[in-house]
Amino acid sequence: MGKVKLTVLESRCRSGLCREGDEWVVEETCPPICMELWAAAYPYVFALENGAELDSGEKRVREFTVKCPDEGRVVLHGEAVSFLTETENEP
Secondary structure, eight states: OOOEEEEEEEOSSSSSOOOTOOOEESSSSSSSSOOOHHHHHHHHHHHTTOOEEEETTTTEEEEEEETTTTTTOOEEEEEEEEEEOOOHHHO
């Protein structure tokens, strides 16, 4: 399973949980962000953790950007930072 780095690009977060420039590397647990933003980002995080490439216009990429469902108050960028296949994980 891979790792995904999340970065807050913009923030007007009502709860104050996200600040511009905040970064987390997601492995097995969710980062300290609100459930609404996590619900928007999680499908992409899960896909990238499992080696997927996502559609982006005419190309396939290993990154995404989502906006908070609360009027787009937070803009979150995610990118795959590592991915090991099961055979690469074996000792």
